[in-house]
Amino acid sequence: MVHQVAKQRSTVDLLPRHTLPVAPIQATASTTEFSQAGQQIARLIQLIQSFQQQLPQPMQSSQQHMGGHIKPNAPLFPASTQLDTLTLMGRLQTIVKDSGLFYEALLARWAAEKIPFMQVRQQPHNLGQFRANSPQIQTILGQQLELLNSGIIRIDTELWPQAHLQWLVQPDVNPLVQRWRDEQRRKQGEEPEPPAWTSELKLTLPQVGEIRAQMRLSQKHLTMQLQCAEPLVASLQEATTRLMTRLRLGAGVEIDNIPVSRLPQ
Template identity: 25%
Template sequence: MTVRGVDRVAPAIPALPAGDVRQEAFERALQTQVGKSMQVAVLARLADGSFLVRVAEQNARMALPAGTQPGTELPMTLVSTHPRPAFQQAGAGQLIHPTLVQQELPGLRAPGTAALAAFRAQLAPAAEHAGADPRNAHVSLSDAGRTIARILSSGQQAAGEAASIRSTTPLTGPGTPEPARLAQALEGALAQSGLFYESHVAEWAEGKRPLPELLREPQMQRAVADGASKGMAAEADPAAFHLISQQLAAHENGRITWQGQVWPGQDMQWEIHKDAPEDGPRGEADTEPGWRSGLRLRFAGLGEIAATIVIAGDQLHIQLKAESGDTGALLRARSGELVAALGAAGSPLASLDIHSKQERGGE
């Protein structure tokens, strides 16, 4: 009886565990580089579609565009370091987050082209030609892992892109809507989008959410329409791919965008995201992240108005930007009514900034 020998197992390159001192040192080293351009050396395309790069003298994974070529250097701007480092590639809108790899790769401590040459020297010819990391050649995924990979690849969004909800019908009927009813409709547009379905199922199981609300969400509607057996086969449904991708994007980026009509003929774009804290010492009031909500509306008589609302702890800040100077002056003249209304509602303003594009240089 002949027993075949075991092939050499080449492990995948794991990410650093949370709280690792190397990750903390990496973030400290980048704090003085915010806003500056840095060269990122692309060493290889890994088996999972991400890329192994050399940045700030560290080896990391990055989710770069699919057409990126190993062996090149990319100029990237460091946008922020909190809550984690974020880079932006020239000409691209999305943010890219590096994840340090755990194992040391011999010969890759040199920066730039020296690191590229050192890495290419370690690659087998076939792997170098394919642009893949040979250490991932023997890595296999479970059935569940392959299913998740198919879902992610089918509905993948660009790194840093907000989860976008598009409404095909107006939230309210014609005419000026009642503020309370419009607020309720906007809340329902987010709550029933399916982005928070699993947490809503948990609330329903605890008796905190009624079943009729759960039945309005797309996952439940799909299960009811298709039958339980087909409804469970999410990997066969392109719509499910897209929704799962949106859920992951919302969780990863803390950012959601809603686009649609608030009433017939009135388009609106609304975005909600975590307001990243600024660098520097943080007091007790800054332990919880703030939230920023922004929307854009275009009115027939006033032109475009952009509103930004920031909630930080128990403080409320509002910024209004008008398209024209006349509209900006009108908003300032009526600002007292807004301040009084919010105060009466129990949400006093901490600050109110009203300006026009002309006053801020067309920003």
């Protein structure tokens, strides 16, 4: 019987290529917690993109992929300054704090009586020469939107004449994703996930050349690696012992041994 059926021939009508016998499947759940959070994130990203499109075109191109970009107009220190770590850290903290990128956060701290009003007055938004529609404030607005979207902060400045510092700090997880994760953890009665940060630093000094550092900080645990010109590798490796001691005692961080290698050619 099988071989008799196999010998029979029949024709099968093929469906036209432009039609499909399957209807699109509609989502059955549109109000789950995940979809609500996803819609909020998508809406926030849409708002950010909408604001960016409203910015002047030259500003958009200069701010693209830059995050919060801080670039002072003058060197931070005179050429004769004897620089130490605490002085440099304090000065960098000041220019970030007074850059205007965190204006809303400062307002919230002032409202909670944690900082004096004079600190708010020093922000670019409140200086007499800046109006709400001035190019400077528009630039800061664009940087704030990029910072909200990417979480990236860039500092590009001269420490003193001929000493150039470039510093990038960014979170391991996008801020919008991290906010959603933290919200889900709070709903489950858990603590927010501790943030982790990655940082890259390039310092160019006269008579020394270029020094680069890559760092990652997570829950007070710091990993770091350094690169410099080959003649400096030995001396910089020796100095890492003092650096690790100061970080452990002064900043209270756990730190692994710091490898030092020569810069790629």
